[in-house]
Amino acid sequence: MTFRSSTTTARTSSEVRAVARTQTLLQGQNGIGTVRRTTLPGGLRVVTESLPSVRSATFGIWVQVGSRDETPTLNGATHYLEHLLFKGTAKRSALDISSAIDAVGGEMNAFTAKEYTCYYARVLDTDLPLAIDVVCDMLTGSLIEAEDVDAERGVILEEIAMTEDDPGDCVHDLFSKTMFGDTPLGRPVLGTVDTVNALDRARIARFYKKHYDPTHLVVAAAGNVDHDTVVRQVSRAFEKAGALSRTDAVPVAPREGRRDLRTAGRVDLLDRKTEQAHVVLGMPGLSRTDERRWALGVLSTALGGGMSSRLFQEVREKRGLAYSVYSYTSGFADCGLFGVYAGCRPSQVHDVLKICRDGLDQIASEGLSDEEIGRAVGQLSGSTVLGLEDTGALMNRIGKSELCWGTQMSVDDMLARIAAVTPDDVRAVARDVLGQRPSLSVIGPLKDKQADRLDEAVS
Template structure:
């Protein structure tokens, strides 16, 4: 993180003992790309990135809570709560919330992940005050009524059913369970039918009060905005809700590592009458703070990140065994995953898995040639920049960075880190990650005689 000074702004009230503190974390040119952070009395952080050349702004609030913070009985509570915050506050009904955004052509949504939750709205820059007021009201003034819990239960059960009807999506939940077992990281973000049916309004309200304290929240805003004005509007909204009670409260630190236990050599198969078999072969990856993650990103891009990648060429282009095949990485606070996905005809499962395993073993032993690494670096640098071309992506980057790392990295610094990856870096991370014994998850019509071959894949 690069800091370019700090200043104290006005006290929140005559009684406040602490002051809001503002820092410029990244100094952009002519104000473009400048990232600033203000920590309000009460522990609420507000991070913004300016982009004066656009006519829009995206405002979001990130909560330091995800499905890994749930007990087995509360599995699905974080996602359930995400739904309920749209159902109404003391000031607005559910219709008022949606109508306010529709009236200005805004977009509003939310998502729940393993380690965080985000609520956001994208609007014209002139309508940003409305977006701030609505989203802040949702986060601080939700009623969580019994009748809303009962109504939304049906919608969430339909969402679970929709995931079960899409095995290409469901195999990722299965793979998490294969790798982590009965651990919070191994449970589905949506919860299960049984856990969702068992959740009550009272339990969800307690969960809400525990995890939506201002010290657990990060406000992020990007676009054609003024940082000080955003801070004033957010502060006014939270103070009006009585949310900034303790002026000396400090923001919660980024999530620490707990070294979640992971397994190797496991095979889990869900027998389902689908046209395709959906397979996911993978192993433990790297945590999101591991310095080797830059090299792993290059390795992942070269292996399965595009049409020129090894897996795409070998599985689809040369043999036509699958339409979709790719690799990916997921990084958590204390661990990570590396996976290879393919959807293929059930009769071709063993051929696809053999090719994938052979490629992983080959790269683990010998690394990648310079031309593939150079191409992957160029692809990763380009996709990084192109992925940050709208205010929503910028808001996601600064909000997640503040919540998960507690610091900001400029795009130029990110590109430099990617460009600095060497052949030796890739060879080392390939040996460390791909050299591990993999596990396998499959959803599809797998016959009994195929099971032995699946276990051979991970031997």
């Protein structure tokens, strides 16, 4: 399947550039860190961040479609499609796609999330034209052959089995189900064995045609890149597929979500013969546009974001009850999650849950100390900068920002927002979020009496 227009022929590159709209979103010093956006005919957005001091570049295409856009019978279609786009186009076979990037020492991969999908390649700066051509060809010219659908089904079923064999990973899928129930946000990104087995070529091809329109795409490149050159190369690749013929098309707005999905006080136990019990205790969090998310990030860091965090000290260092214990936040378009994870011996699960629940309640009512908040601000600031020290991370930042917020924020602005968080801000968000009644997900071999007591953690 390719993007084709039966009524309009592809325009020349000069014609495309004549109507393209380019903006400088962030102005760096001496060109370093400058972020520019060009909107091409057809509604395709191209954003770049220049970092001339490096010798690499990462190129990616973000798609505003994720498992949240699936009906119950299509659960897993977005991830299935992600696999199939690597299986071949009219121009390249699956081997041609992988060998082209391997031959220059590059990396290529993709990932599917609840609300978006991303395909990317990281290469030397001199090989960026190749990466652009290969990734754009995959996105616009995938054949989605029936035999590839059948062959890849087995691979995806193995991926589902691999996830289910890792209870520390699987428990987070269970927690989403606990919190959101049988809704798109509550269903697994990979789908289930039944839904994957039921998907066929025709249904996946329709899903591709519906969601992989240029108006739903953001092209992002970061590293030693020249914006105008990237725009020309992307334009050429999409023009060949007939994807830029709609002159009236405009990019879709950032996702707003459908409704605020919330639940509380639920307990889900998945009985597995594992060596550890894996638990997630949590509650509704904040959406990714909520201004309080900066304070919530500081709160999560202080609570369970490192070796000096309160939960790590209480659960692991003082009592030796768990090897891994941490807190985390997930923000969606209209809602979010806040969770605390721990893996421990089944006999210790109630002790761990009591410490975690008591800790959440105490912070909700009393807040954190100024010292804890100050340390968390510093830790979050440092990890934010260190996490953006490669071109892949930069591409992810500008691509996701364009797709999910429609704006760009510089690293300095991000650090300023974190530094501006006050102890009162953290205490207020702690009352709002941690003061809610939690829900609980558990995977492990709990005995009947242990299982019967799980309600204590959410009462």
